[in-house]
Amino acid sequence: MKIVMIRQFGGPEGLVVEDRPRLIPGEGDVSIAVHAAGVNRPDVLQRLGHYPPPAGAPDWPGLEVAGTVDAVGSAVTNVRVGDRVMALLSGGGYAEQALAPAGSVLPVPANLSMVEAAAIPETFFTVWHNVIERGRLMAGETLLVHGGASGIGTVAIQLARARGARVLATAGTAEKCRRLLELGADGAVNYREEDFVEAVMGATGGAGADVILDMVGGDYLERNMRCVAEDGRIVQIAHLRGKTAQLDINRLMVRRITVTGSTLRARDASVKAAIADAIRAHVLPLVEVGQMRPIIDVVFPLEQAAEAHRAMDEDHFGKVVLVTAAGQAG
Numbered sequence: 001m002k003i004v005m006i007r008q009f010g011g012p013e014g015l016v017v018e019d020r021p022r023l024i025p026g027e028g029d030v031s032i033a034v035h036a037a038g039v040n041r042p043d044v045l046q047r048l049g050h051y052p053p054p055a056g057a058p059d060w061p062g063l064e065v066a067g068t069v070d071a072v073g074s075a076v077t078n079v080r081v082g083d084r085v086m087a088l089l090s091g092g093g094y095a096e097q098a099l100a101p102a103g104s105v106l107p108v109p110a111n112l113s114m115v116e117a118a119a120i121p122e123t124f125f126t127v128w129h130n131v132i133e134r135g136r137l138m139a140g141e142t143l144l145v146h147g148g149a150s151g152i153g154t155v156a157i158q159l160a161r162a163r164g165a166r167v168l169a170t171a172g173t174a175e176k177c178r179r180l181l182e183l184g185a186d187g188a189v190n191y192r193e194e195d196f197v198e199a200v201m202g203a204t205g206g207a208g209a210d211v212i213l214d215m216v217g218g219d220y221l222e223r224n225m226r227c228v229a230e231d232g233r234i235v236q237i238a239h240l241r242g243k244t245a246q247l248d249i250n251r252l253m254v255r256r257i258t259v260t261g262s263t264l265r266a267r268d269a270s271v272k273a274a275i276a277d278a279i280r281a282h283v284l285p286l287v288e289v290g291q292m293r294p295i296i297d298v299v300f301p302l303e304q305a306a307e308a309h310r311a312m313d314e315d316h317f318g319k320v321v322l323v324t325a326a327g328q329a330g
């Protein structure tokens with residue numbers, strides 16, 4: 001089978017197509033004939049040499065795929081050969097075949113294409129776990145999403161709105177802000193031109209946001225602390241602007257603020273299976289009725305993974321997806 005390997009760390013040109021033997025599923029694995037694979041920022045970090053795959057994962061990139069099941073291990077009972085599935089992986093999605101633990105596999109809703117389905121697992125698992133489980137966002141509360149135009153941000157906006165929360169989001173251009181409002185955000189802040197702290201305090205009558213989903217880090221922590229509500233929750237999922245920051249401990253105590261965060265890839269399979277169950281119960285029904293949908297920016301053939309990574313490095317809105325020969329054939 002064809003895979004896309006990182007031949008050398010650095011620019012997108014380090015991504016090259018190689019031939020590898022097919023993988024043999026273990027007893028709890030589902031083997032998937034990949035039709036499409038989502039591209040995520042962590043893949044870019046892996047390409048740069050900053051995000052090694054966890055022990056036991058394939059060393060080629062790719063955290064999510066959609067395709068048809070072509071074999072299952074002896075202990076797998078939740079899917080059958082021929083099923084249309086999407087799966088969260090800890091690596092190895094940029095390939096014509098991928099193995100996923102059965103607990104990380106979900107059915108593809110009938111109203112979605114394989115390309116759309118491949119854009120779901122990484123962002124939906126991350127957003128569910130961080131906004132709903134860690135951030136405990138409730139209906140009627142306000143969520144502030146930084147990086148609203150990202151794959152993650154576009155899902156967080158839709159999920160929070162669908163669950164009855166109010167959403168404010170930041171992005172780096174006026175055009176992206178316009179699209180965030182179109183997607184359902186109640187307010188959008190161009191962080192290059194406006195101070196998001198003032199904007200959030202203004203939009204919430206001085207109360208602040210109840211939950212902040214942050215991928216920026218660095219000096220954003222101090223600014224998030226100034227626009228989070230009493231009893232508010234700040235959830236870190238990345239630190240694009242720096243992994244260390246100053247924290248006003250007194251403000252944290254007086255306003256009873258929670259600062260938390262998580263990273264999905266290295267979590268145990270049982271944790272991912274529990275998140276998958278929650279998504280099946282609470283999120284896929286929203287997709288099935290068209291209340292949520294993955295936002296696809298651009299699609300490339302698997303062989304053009306380097307181009308796909310260039311698209312990640314340039315302005316994009318939502319997700320970049322790779323499609324295999326099987327996916328192109330339908």
Ligand SMILES: NC(=O)c1ccc[n+]([C@@H]2O[C@H](COP(=O)([O-])OP(=O)(O)OC[C@H]3O[C@@H](n4cnc5c(N)ncnc54)[C@H](OP(=O)(O)O)[C@@H]3O)[C@@H](O)[C@H]2O)c1
Pocket residue numbers: 039040041042122126146147148149150151152153170171172173176191215216236237238239240241262263264265312315316318
């Ligand atoms: N913790 C986890 O489990 C987990 C899982 C998946 C992803 N992540 C992280 O979540 C983030 C989004 O992932 P993705 O794949 O959706 O990436 P993506 O589509 O490439 O989005 C990155 C976003 O970051 C924003 N951004 C970059 N630098 C910024 C800055 N200095 N200030 C404000 N915003 C900035 C960009 O906003 P503009 O384009 O508007 O400037 C862009 O929307 C990544 O950092 C990724 O590593 C974490």
